[in-house]
Amino acid sequence: MEAPVVQSPTARVKAPGKTGVLLVNLGTPDSPSVPDVRKYLREFLMDGRVIDIPYIQRFFLINGIIAPFRAPKSAKVYKELWTETGSPLKYYGHVVERELQKELGSEYVVKLAMRYQNPSIKAGLDEFQQQGLTEIIVIPFFPQYASASTGSVYELVMDNVKNWQVIPAVRFINRFLEHPKFIEGFVRLGRKYMDAYDYDHIIFSYHGLPERQITKGDVTHSVCQFGSCCESFHAMNQHCYRAQCFETTRLLVRELGIPEGKYTTSFQSRLGRTPWIKPYTDDVIRELGAKGVQSVLAFSPSFVADCLETTIEIGVEYKELFEESGGKHWQLVESLNDSPLWIETLVDLVKTA
Structure with missing residues (x-):
């Protein structure tokens, strides 16, 4: 007679129910x-984590100035982005939803x-x-944590479940910039272009x-100095969005074998007159043109799906700016979209959550 199987007291027993996986991207009109664009802008910009000023000021700024005047301009740009399948961000989101379910x-x-x-x-x-x-496992589609993106998702999820009589375990993926398959996904996309052309700068x-x-x-009021504090990634700056972006660049540069001095980390899409984190991508492009740089390969590793900020802003507007500044060849590396490595990354995130 076989001996009975004795389960370790620390072993996790699989519960009988299913696990929900909520994939959350920023949104699209x-x-x-x-x-529709005006409606989207109002919801997006009225989020107190996105524009973090007092509610009354935010209300009149968004509804009285930004949404009425910006919506017609943004709508024209969205028409350039739109395809037969609609918004690329939503299209790829649904493909990923189906593939991950499989x-x-x-x-x-x-x-x-x-x-939104x-x-x-x-x-x-x-x-x-x-x-x-x-x-429930919640995966915000933001590789680097920021209060205005991942934090906003956390807040809305908890606002929705807080009044449930029965709240299941809710687990959040805080960031995934260090995930090897996320890095490898962008590395493979980048190598495709780097093998075909010798770019002056990345x-x-x-x-x-x-x-x-x-x-x-x-919270210490002592770490963040907008200078050398982002030159390394450690316990005290691990939740800083800017530090996470520089760490993402370091991981990609190491895998791609890009030498020091041939690449730049920069930031785009600023709004308003208040200081945003630097260096600004448009300023970097002008400086590269002034230095005689003729070819640039551009990555956008804070986005996992092509959208307005990648396809139009980086792929079209920055290309035009680079050419106006004297450059000749500008190439955007597309986002992960529905690539197999992105699906594998998500599977790992779910299984280890």
Whole structure:
């Protein structure tokens, strides 16, 4: 007679229910029409973690100035971005949702959500609530943590579940910039272009943030100096968005074998007149042109899916600026989108959450 199997008291027993996986990207208008773009801008910019000024000031700034005047201009740009399948960000999101569901199997329920607009976080969580899930894993599609992105997702998720009578375990993925497969995904995309052309310079352009949001995150009031503090990545600056971006660049540079002096980390998409984290990508481009740099390969490692900030801002507008500054060849490295390595990254994040 065989001896009975004795389970270790520390072994984790699989609960009978399923696990919900909520994939959350920033969001996109429902269409490139002016009303839909205006609606998106209002929801996005009224988030107190995005524009962190008092509510009354924010309300009149967004609804009285930014949304009415910016919506028509932004709508024209969104029309350039739009394809037959709609917004690339949403299109790739749904592809990833389907592929990840296939890879994870029937023990998981995968849903795509957007922090702003549709499909909404509330809709995804409401569906999870009806299914008796054992736990929910939330994966914000932001490689580097920032209060205005990942933090905002955390806040809205918890606002939605806080009144549930039964709240399952909720686990958040804080960041994934160090994940080897995330890095390898961009490395493979970059090598495709680097093998075909000898670029004079490489730019790693990240979405910008106001400097005040970075200093707010420094609870010690002593680490963040906007200088040498980002030259290394350690316990005291690990939650700093700027430091995380520089660390992402270091990891990519190491794997790509880019020599010192041939690359720059910079920040794009600033809004308003207050200081944002530097250096600014447009300033870097002008400086490279003045130095006679003729060819640039541009990465955007704060985005996992092509969107307005990658395809249009980096791929079109910065290309034009580079050529106006004397450059000849500008190439954007596309985002991970629905690449197999991105799906593998997500599988690992779910399984180790």
